[in-house]
Amino acid sequence: MGVAVGVEGLTKTFGRQVIWEDVSLTLPAGEISVLLGPSGTGKSVFLKTLVGLLRPDRGSIWINDQDLPTLSERKLYEIRRLFGVLFQDGALFGSMNIYDNVAFPLREHTRKSEAQVREVVAEKLDMVGLNGAEHKLPGEISGGMRKRAGLARALVLDPEIILFDEPDSGLDPVRTAYLNQLIIDLNQQTGATFLIVTHDINTARTVPDNIGLLHHGHLAMFGPREMLLSSTEPVVRQFLNAQRVGPIGMSEEKDETELAAEAESGEELGPLPPIPVQLQPSNRKPRDAQREPGRWCAENNIEPPAGSFR
Numbered sequence: 001m002g003v004a005v006g007v008e009g010l011t012k013t014f015g016r017q018v019i020w021e022d023v024s025l026t027l028p029a030g031e032i033s034v035l036l037g038p039s040g041t042g043k044s045v046f047l048k049t050l051v052g053l054l055r056p057d058r059g060s061i062w063i064n065d066q067d068l069p070t071l072s073e074r075k076l077y078e079i080r081r082l083f084g085v086l087f088q089d090g091a092l093f094g095s096m097n098i099y100d101n102v103a104f105p106l107r108e109h110t111r112k113s114e115a116q117v118r119e120v121v122a123e124k125l126d127m128v129g130l131n132g133a134e135h136k137l138p139g140e141i142s143g144g145m146r147k148r149a150g151l152a153r154a155l156v157l158d159p160e161i162i163l164f165d166e167p168d169s170g171l172d173p174v175r176t177a178y179l180n181q182l183i184i185d186l187n188q189q190t191g192a193t194f195l196i197v198t199h200d201i202n203t204a205r206t207v208p209d210n211i212g213l214l215h216h217g218h219l220a221m222f223g224p225r226e227m228l229l230s231s232t233e234p235v236v237r238q239f240l241n242a243q244r245v246g247p248i249g250m251s252e253e254k255d256e257t258e259l260a261a262e263a264e265s266g267e268e269l270g271p272l273p274p275i276p277v278q279l280q281p282s283n284r285k286p287r288d289a290q291r292e293p294g295r296w297c298a299e300n301n302i303e304p305p306a307g308s309f310r
């Protein structure tokens, strides 16, 4: 079963540039969370900070009662083994074939024999549907296959927490649908805690249990999918419904004149669309960490938008 990650008052700067400040959220154990935000708001920096590749300026990251930013390099190295990371570009070694790429963390971090390595690599390649591609180089397979190879490598040490940085970028809609199903199925099989950075609104609306939105150096909101999808907070609403109307402009925040002109033009947002049903595991058995559809709405006395749940 995955472990919870508790983030408290986290702030990251590079020199004078504040990337984000005072970010607090909890990734619930075993659940799938999605992190959204305009380009350049520091989503990749957030993932790298979680795994300890970047040190925050302030704040805590709690995992199993340990506060990561206070740990020594040695302790941090140990705790990193709890993480599997799928980096934005797949980060495969170009000169190694798929088999050796996936085997790399096992050879590096464990004392498994080559026979044991072979067994684990075969199992993970099977999980992501890449059997038969072992001997190909990363440059010889498609982008979608490279993503899956990166995913097999992220899974190889049986991580408790898996971070995905734009697993669906550059994939066609059908491949994205397959990948999303794979993510749901992997969450069911591994029970690990997932955090997915994506720009795909359909993924954000249908895959996660929780959604967070980074905007303008702050975490605008984090909570159950149903909460954000039914939110009328302007930034959340604009982003999750992919609209031009709202505080986010083409290059950055709209200023007051622009917002006033927008209000003047009478362009309106229309009603919120219904909340779509969450993607289910392909074997139709519920995931351990899955909330009952609509439970959050019921608990919080929120009427789910019409037609949203089966």
Ligand SMILES: Nc1ncnc2c1ncn2[C@@H]1O[C@H](COP(=O)(O)OP(=O)(O)OP(=O)(O)O)[C@@H](O)[C@H]1O
Pocket: 014, 019, 037, 038, 039, 040, 041, 042, 043, 044, 045, 046
């Ligand atoms: N190692 C670094 N040193 C200095 N600045 C950095 C470093 N890494 C990232 N940045 C800056 O931090 C900001 C956020 O970058 P980041 O890559 O996290 O954005 P992002 O939200 O992942 O964007 P995208 O959606 O385009 O992937 C950018 O302005 C970037 O230039």
Ligand SMILES: [Mg+2]
Pocket: 043, 044, 045, 088, 165
């Ligand atoms: Mg990024």
